[in-house]
Amino acid sequence: MAGDLSDVAYDRIREQLISGRLKAGDKISESTLAQQFNVSRTPVRQAIRRLQVEGLLYQVPRSGTYVSRPSRARLIETYEIRMAVEGFAALKAASVITREALRELGRQCDNMRRAARDFRESKQPLMSGEILERFLSNDLAFHVLILKTAENSRFTKLIMGSRIDTMMFGTHTHDRPLPHISRVWLLHHRVYMALRRRDGQMARHWMETHIRDSMRVALAQYDRAQIDQSPYRPLDDDMDKTVLTMLNNMVSARGSQQ
Amino acid sequence: MAGDLSDVAYDRIREQLISGRLKAGDKISESTLAQQFNVSRTPVRQAIRRLQVEGLLYQVPRSGTYVSRPSRARLIETYEIRMAVEGFAALKAASVITREALRELGRQCDNMRRAARDFRESKQPLMSGEILERFLSNDLAFHVLILKTAENSRFTKLIMGSRIDTMMFGTHTHDRPLPHISRVWLLHHRVYMALRRRDGQMARHWMETHIRDSMRVALAQYDRAQIDQSPYRPLDDDMDKTVLTMLNNMVSARGSQQ
DNA sequence: GTCTTGACTCTGGTATACAAGAATTTATAA
DNA sequence: TTATAAATTCTTGTATACCAGAGTCAAGAC
Secondary structure, three states, rough: OOOHHHHHHHHHHHHHHHHHHOOOOOOEEEEEEEEEOOOOHHHHHHHOOOOOOOHHHHHEEOOOEEEOOHHHHHHHHHHHHHHHHHHHHHHHHHHHHHHHHHHHHHHHHHHHHHHHHHHHHOOOOOHHHHHHHHHHHHHHHHHHHHHHHHOOOOOOOHHHHHHHHHHHHHHOOOOOOHHHHHHHHHHHHHHHHHOOOHHHHHHHHHHHHHHHHHHHHHHHHHHHHHHHHOOOOOOOOOHHHHHHHHHHHHOOOOOOOO | OOOOHHHHHHHHHHHHHOOOOOOOEEEEHHHHHHHHHHHOHHHHHEEEEEEEHOEEEEEEEEOOOOHHHHHHHHHHHHHHHHHHHHHHHHHHHHOOOOOOHHHHHHHHHHHHHHHHHHHHOOOOOOOOOHHHHHHHHHHHHHHHHHHOOOOHHHHHHHHHHHHHHHHHHHHOOOOOOHHHHHHHHHHHHHHHHHHHHHHHHHHHHHHHHHHHHHHHHHHHHEEEEEHHHOOOOOOOOOHHHHHHHHHHHHHHHOOOOO
């Protein structure tokens, strides 16, 4: 998986970013990280440079390396990328998707509905634990399968980057009352039904609607956090770790060129 | 503009890539470039690393650094990114565009039409010279203005990267007979008219159609080049250099983080 | 003539030394 | 006590030295 030390450093830093051990605005130091990873500054520098290109870190010469602050504008931009790309992917997928892939999407919808039902019957205020894990992993897998179907590797890379971006905000996986959960399932199902009818325009429409919904939830969460003076929430419950692992695995199909 | 040596190296390498001095498959060497730029390997390495993330170069440990080979699949993927993002940008732009921006788009359409007319009257088989320059610069400015209107900096960055990608293929700016030129103008005009009507769906539709057209032309050119055994055409006429300069200026709004 | 083998060269990966500016701390003066 | 200035520490930027693996080529064995 990880070839050279620079890749190792990249993975470890990114993991710390997503897990919340490194928070927005934090000042980090090349030498500190180097010591921590037991390597020299050189590979750490390369990893930082890469994360800088991806917008997660930024460096000020002779001052330090900092974790980028999430901003409302950036949150919106990230979700808009998802709308544009995943919407187009759904449009394209409609004309090329196989019966097998459709069946798989159907299964994922069923799993999500089952998780939603179990949640309702659990009488909990927020979805959590094993039920949440089932829901989120099927949610993610649904999106990934559509991206894969669209047969554009850059779509997948782009979206996985955006997902990590929003993970870093620490918002979108929290705040899951039943109505929101139900609506997520419903919109997934509408995308699925549109794909079954090979109706690309509607598939795109429902996909965009779904992602716009998620954006609204994330923005509301963001605004609330700003007011609460607790602008950043590390992901410390194990559910999110599971999703994080899935994400990492998907992204870690490293830059394999010809 | 360019702060440290690593940025300088980045610009110079990228310029060589776009101008065709470095061709697909070429093997380059960190030390050679370092000598050429009169700097050490370190900043050159950072520049290469960045170009690698962007997919323009790739490195094989202990073997060498190579210029990525353009492939048909990658050409398609790049144009699909443009369809997805520029299409969405047009959709969003329709609801937020100002009257001033609309007037500017109108002027750009007029300029393109005038260039097309001058081309027709010149009786040349292919557009070239000052007329081509006018046409291309208004073409590019039209797309950029819509992206800017959509107010998503990542859209702009993404598309400028894609433009450079296709520039490297050395295809899309050649092969410009009158019918194709006319159609480019026509579709720009339709996008413009849809934006004037605030009809986002149609603006997106015509934008997608336009980019799909361009993709077809580029693919045809690519296939022909493959048959001719001349898979790569450096950009050596000064028109393309003009557009290159515009692109570089637009992209070189460097990664300014908070 | 063909194949094998070994030396040699070239490559990128890594560690480290130093430079120069930013940030912080300490010392000094009022 | 406060304000200013000097010294120190810490940061990234750059250059360089060394390493190990890949590729090349020529000498030798058959």
